[in-house]
Amino acid sequence: MQIVVVLAHPNGDSFNHAVASRVCDTLRAGGHHVDLLDLYALGFRAAMSAEEHTAYHGDTPLVDPMVAEHARLVKAADTLVFVYPTWWSGLPAILKGWLDRVMVPGVAFGFNSKGRVRPALTNVQRLVGISTYGSPRPYVRFVNDNGRRTLARTLRINTGVLTSRVWLGLYSADTATAKDRAAFLDRVEHSMASL
Amino acid sequence: MKVLVIYAHPVEGSYTSACRDRLLAGLDAAQHDVRLHDLHAEDFRPELSAQERTDQFASPDTKPDIAPHAADLQWCDALVLVYPTWWSGQPAMLKGWIDRVWVHGVAYDLPEGANRIRPRLTNIRRIAAVTTHGSPKWINMAQGEPGKRIVTRSIRLLCSRRTRTSWVALYGIDTADDRSRARFLDRVERFGRSL
Numbered sequence: 390m391q392i393v394v395v396l397a398h399p400n401g402d403s404f405n406h407a408v409a410s411r412v413c414d415t416l417r418a419g420g421h422h423v424d425l426l427d428l429y430a431l432g433f434r435a436a437m438s439a440e441e442h443t444a445y446h447g448d449t450p451l452v453d454p455m456v457a458e459h460a461r462l463v464k465a466a467d468t469l470v471f472v473y474p475t476w477w478s479g480l481p482a483i484l485k486g487w488l489d490r491v492m493v494p495g496v497a498f499g500f501n502s503k504g505r506v507r508p509a510l511t512n513v514q515r516l517v518g519i520s521t522y523g524s525p526r527p528y529v530r531f532v533n534d535n536g537r538r539t540l541a542r543t544l545r546i547n548t549g550v551l552t553s554r555v556w557l558g559l560y561s562a563d564t565a566t567a568k569d570r571a572a573f574l575d576r577v578e579h580s581m582a583s584l
Numbered sequence: 585m586k587v588l589v590i591y592a593h594p595v596e597g598s599y600t601s602a603c604r605d606r607l608l609a610g611l612d613a614a615q616h617d618v619r620l621h622d623l624h625a626e627d628f629r630p631e632l633s634a635q636e637r638t639d640q641f642a643s644p645d646t647k648p649d650i651a652p653h654a655a656d657l658q659w660c661d662a663l664v665l666v667y668p669t670w671w672s673g674q675p676a677m678l679k680g681w682i683d684r685v686w687v688h689g690v691a692y693d694l695p696e697g698a699n700r701i702r703p704r705l706t707n708i709r710r711i712a713a714v715t716t717h718g719s720p721k722w723i724n725m726a727q728g729e730p731g732k733r734i735v736t737r738s739i740r741l742l743c744s745r746r747t748r749t750s751w752v753a754l755y756g757i758d759t760a761d762d763r764s765r766a767r768f769l770d771r772v773e774r775f776g777r778s779l
């Protein structure tokens with residue numbers, strides 16, 4: 390399978406980086422082709438520019454070459470894996486910006502003659518989210534787990550109802566022990582090995 | 585009332601910029617004391633940096649580039665966010681403003697060893713969002729309304745227990761006619777007047 394892993398954590402020595410390494414190693418050992426997009430390391434710009442917004446509804450909404458390259462990878466992928474810390478119950482700005490800038494008309498969706506949105510990412514058969522949460526799970530549920538909803542529902546509308554979803558969360562990460570983290574990495578490996 | 589308006593849209597002359605102007609007109613008519621931040625015009629950096637992540641529990645005095653924003657958050661009685669809803673949530677620029685400004689010592693305290701935060705922004709009695717959605721309301725409900733819940737739950741929980749929230753939203757703007765757009769602008773101005 391063609392798999393794109395999107396990683397959104399600023400620190401190279403973060404636990405999220407350890408998770409992404411384990412994801413990539415496991416998937417490659419399983420014979421999959423993996424492209425890792427480490428957004429901070431790539432210097433990805435989160436905010437949509439005025440130029441991009443103006444081009445959004447035109448014929449060439451992909452203005453930035455890096456964004457165009459990411460769009461090309463997404464269009465060729467069977468599986469998208471997102472590895473990120475949940476901040477304020479949502480996606481870190483750099484990952485939200487990746488959706489804002491890469492998932493443009495012609496990539497993630499199109500408009501029909503009535504101006505309604507139609508899905509265009511039907512090549513994606515599986516969406517995987519792996520996130521660390523500072524808060525305990527009941528609190529995450531209470532505030533609506535907004536990052537998860539953005540990927541597992543909003544993005545999934547554009548991949549189609551047949552797209553399966555896998556979600557792995559490390560909750561109460563602020564107080565997680567080394568053992569909890571190691572167990573979570575093993576859980577990630579187990580899940581990726583069975584994709 | 586002291587009102588802080590945070591505005592995030594890359595293009596001047598956009599419908600969202602018209603919402604901002606009508607909101608300001610309403611606030612002005614009611615003689616509120618208003619401070620405005622136009623995040624794109626200020627060239628606000630939405631990506632939380634590695635250094636900021638490492639220093640997440642450092643005193644806010646060590647973070648001069650967010651100081652004016654932090655001071656305004658602690659000054660205001662009401663916070664109004666004006667933005668277009670993209671991918672069911674705040675644009676990366678606005679999410680990054682939350683990621684970077686709503687930090688330890690400004691928005692909350694996290695006592696040693698705890699994983700539940702304590703709110704600090706008890707000065708904020710009203711939080712409002714003025715926003716547009718491309719898709720109709722039922723789609724946003726199916727998505728789980730992540731952008732709305734970040735406002736009405738995640739960040740609201742850092743304010744006073746009595747903080748009220750208002751959601752001033754235009755749904756289905758992709759297919760909205762001029763009349764409903766004009767009507768919504770009137771509603772935004774009325775909202776500013778009645779705040």
